[in-house]
Amino acid sequence: MTRARWALFGIFLAATFGSLIAGTRQAPAGRPPGTTYKSPAFTFNKIQDGIYHAVGTGSLVVMSNAAVIETDRGVLVVDSHVTPGGAWALREELKAVTPRPLRYVVNSHHHFDHSHGNQIYGPDVEIIGSEFAREMIVAGKSVDARPYEWFVGGVPGQIAQLEKRVAEATDPAERDRLQNQLAVQRNHLEGTKAVKPTPPTVTLGNRLTLHHGGREIRILFLGRGHTGGDVIVYLPKERIVATGDLLVENISYSGEAYVPEWIDTLERLKALDFETVLPGHGNAFKGKAKVDHFQAYLRTLWTEGKKLHDAGVPMEDAAKQIDLRSQATNYPSIRTVGLTPPHGVWRIYELLDGKVK
Ligand SMILES: [Zn+2]
Numbered sequence: 001m002t003r004a005r006w007a008l009f010g011i012f013l014a015a016t017f018g019s020l021i022a023g024t025r026q027a028p029a030g031r032p033p034g035t036t037y038k039s040p041a042f043t044f045n046k047i048q049d050g051i052y053h054a055v056g057t058g059s060l061v062v063m064s065n066a067a068v069i070e071t072d073r074g075v076l077v078v079d080s081h082v083t084p085g086g087a088w089a090l091r092e093e094l095k096a097v098t099p100r101p102l103r104y105v106v107n108s109h110h111h112f113d114h115s116h117g118n119q120i121y122g123p124d125v126e127i128i129g130s131e132f133a134r135e136m137i138v139a140g141k142s143v144d145a146r147p148y149e150w151f152v153g154g155v156p157g158q159i160a161q162l163e164k165r166v167a168e169a170t171d172p173a174e175r176d177r178l179q180n181q182l183a184v185q186r187n188h189l190e191g192t193k194a195v196k197p198t199p200p201t202v203t204l205g206n207r208l209t210l211h212h213g214g215r216e217i218r219i220l221f222l223g224r225g226h227t228g229g230d231v232i233v234y235l236p237k238e239r240i241v242a243t244g245d246l247l248v249e250n251i252s253y254s255g256e257a258y259v260p261e262w263i264d265t266l267e268r269l270k271a272l273d274f275e276t277v278l279p280g281h282g283n284a285f286k287g288k289a290k291v292d293h294f295q296a297y298l299r300t301l302w303t304e305g306k307k308l309h310d311a312g313v314p315m316e317d318a319a320k321q322i323d324l325r326s327q328a329t330n331y332p333s334i335r336t337v338g339l340t341p342p343h344g345v346w347r348i349y350e351l352l353d354g355k356v357k
Pocket of ligand 1: 245253
């Protein structure tokens with residue numbers, strides 16, 4: 001072939017295989033299962049120079065956000081998402097945001113949706129978490145637990161439902177929408193099957209501070225709350241705090257919480273000087289009003305749960321009867337009596353009955 005023909009052949013190859021790759025996103029070496037998705041998986045919301053809040057777009061199920069902090073030693077990311085695919089997508093998409101390599105991952109706590117991407121990182125990345133988070137992941141408690149059962153155990157059922165709805169859909173636009181959702185969920189299921197829970201490589205008791213290139217990054221355990229070992233990532237100079245699930249935009253999951261202690265821990269959070277909160281779920285927000293709102297919610301959850309407990313109402317019924325509507329002003333999602341998932345009420349019973357330490 002002449003040089004011109006080779007060039008044309010090259011264009012043909014690029015066009016043919018380029019479109020194949022765009023359609024199926026063929027995996028390069030090291031790409032984990034569960035990464036068949038339409039890019040991008042994340043929106044990087046810029047908070048300040050070198051600081052971003054990465055929020056999932058929905059094209060890949062990532063479940064939690066990541067806070068992204070650049071330093072002169074590389075990037076620190078808070079949380080690794082729900083699957084190795086989620087963590088992989090974040091690391092790939094980060095390349096368009098910063099030329100610096102990912103060096104540190106903080107697990108805000110051990111829950112599956114914040115730690116199940118840990119396995120993709122090599123020895124050049126330190127994974128930092130509380131001693132409690134490490135113990136829980138080593139003991140298999142990121143998988144063998146109520147929240148995992150509830151949120152991941154339900155995925156095959158959701159897929160079956162979607163398959164049924166796709167088969168029944170008569171409107172082509174609606175069928176396309178459902179088929180898209182189905183593809184996202186099938187990919188998610190594949191990603192969850194590939195999870196190998198991987199614990200932090202560096203643990204802390206109460207405090208660990210990184211000083212890199214003019215940034216001070218404090219990783220703090222402020223007391224038990226959402227779990228027995230939540231850490232926050234606090235930047236005092238920038239007045240930013242990444243809170244994991246200790247404080248989220250809406251109502252945080254309380255099925256493994258230490259409810260009364262959580263209220264006190266939030267008081268210690270409030271004592272820090274910060275302006276911007278990067279939560280583990282929901283959008284970034286400013287100010288401390290949401291700390292007050294969530295403390296009020298937790299007080300009501302505890303008081304109402306205890307009332308039912310002390311009246312001898314069985315645990316299963318109590319979750320259907322608990323009345324949290326007084327909190328609907330701050331949380332409009334509370335519309336009816338009862339709590340879904342019921343785990344928060346079950347947890348209060350366990351705490352009151354001394355079944356958890
Ligand atoms: Zn959590």
